[in-house]
Amino acid sequence: MRRVGSVQQKVSCVFMTEVKEEASRKRDCQPFHVVATAMVNPAVLEADLSCAVATEKLDGTCCYVSLYKGKPHLWARLDRRPNKQAEKRFKKYQYSHRSSKGWVPVEDDNKQYCWHSSVVDSSVGSALVLRPVLNNEDTLEIVALPLADLLEQTLELIGTNVNGNPYGLGSKKQPIHFLVSHGSICIRNPPPVDFQQLYSWFRGDSEGRIEGIVWHCAGGSLFKLHRHHLGLEWPAEGTHLSNKPVVVGVSGTTLDDNSKSLFVSFSRMNGRCFSRLHDVHFDLEIQSTT
Numbered sequence: 001m002r003r004v005g006s007v008q009q010k011v012s013c014v015f016m017t018e019v020k021e022e023a024s025r026k027r028d029c030q031p032f033h034v035v036a037t038a039m040v041n042p043a044v045l046e047a048d049l050s051c052a053v054a055t056e057k058l059d060g061t062c063c064y065v066s067l068y069k070g071k072p073h074l075w076a077r078l079d080r081r082p083n084k085q086a087e088k089r090f091k092k093y094q095y096s097h098r099s100s101k102g103w104v105p106v107e108d109d110n111k112q113y114c115w116h117s118s119v120v121d122s123s124v125g126s127a128l129v130l131r132p133v134l135n136n137e138d139t140l141e142i143v144a145l146p147l148a149d150l151l152e153q154t155l156e157l158i159g160t161n162v163n164g165n166p167y168g169l170g171s172k173k174q175p176i177h178f179l180v181s182h183g184s185i186c187i188r189n190p191p192p193v194d195f196q197q198l199y200s201w202f203r204g205d206s207e208g209r210i211e212g213i214v215w216h217c218a219g220g221s222l223f224k225l226h227r228h229h230l231g232l233e234w235p236a237e238g239t240h241l242s243n244k245p246v247v248v249g250v251s252g253t254t255l256d257d258n259s260k261s262l263f264v265s266f267s268r269m270n271g272r273c274f275s276r277l278h279d280v281h282f283d284l285e286i287q288s289t290t
Contacts, residue, residue, distance in 0.1 A: 128178050
């Protein structure tokens with residue numbers, strides 16, 4: 001599959017939208033919500049969506065990998081209400097690093113971004129990534145990749161403590177988080193861009209149990225559609241992602257073997273397979289096949 005676009009800006013809906021003066025299902029305390037009409041966005045016609053790659057829109061928080069102090073580093077989307085420490089860091093670096101506008105570097109001592117830190121081993125510059133297995137997109141794998149391999153990519157941080165954990169990952173005692181590159185989870189048989197067909201697909205197809213679709217066009221344009229645009233509930237029970245089989249491929253770590261790090265925990269399970277992503281836990285009693 002060709003390299004798809006990073007998500008650095010607001011993505012337009014594939015349909016024209018309108019605002020309804022009703023309580024939002026997506027954001028608490030928002031007295032309105034945006035819904036899709038049946039009219040296709042004119043920009044879609046110019047972008048030729050027929051050749052676009054349709055991928056799953058993931059429900060987490062956006063991250064970015066770029067250089068920081070001369071090394072590949074994970075950046076978090078700047079919180080709209082950052083603590084003073086994060087705000088100082090952001091102001092310090094946004095002027096010295098053009099691509100950091102809207103981003104803040106993730107550092108181990110920043111509690112505000114502790115879940116971001118949990119997926120990065122800063123000692124060797126690697127990150128925990130969830131991705132499809134090569135030549136078998138129906139199966140996922142958990143791997144540790146060099147941050148250098150992810151340079152200038154945007155990714156989604158998903159897991160136990162992100163956005164209400166719609167994928168049912170981990171537990172309060174044993175939280176689990178991953179990074180997922182934007183555009184890496186392809187939709188095998190996407191419906192055509194037709195309001196009624198998409199509505200039916202989201203409601204009735206097992207592959208449609210996702211938050212939304214992002215179309216990546218050949219020219220770099222991006223378009224999206226999520227369930228809330230169609231008035232459908234999210235999270236959906238038994239999400240498509242959480243029901244995919246997964247294999248653990250995290251071998252070796254420079255961290256102390258007694259560490260509670262995710263890298264250490266997954267390296268102990270290297271080679272194990274689970275029938276569903278939802279079933280991945282660190283408890284010994286969890287059954288798996290290899």
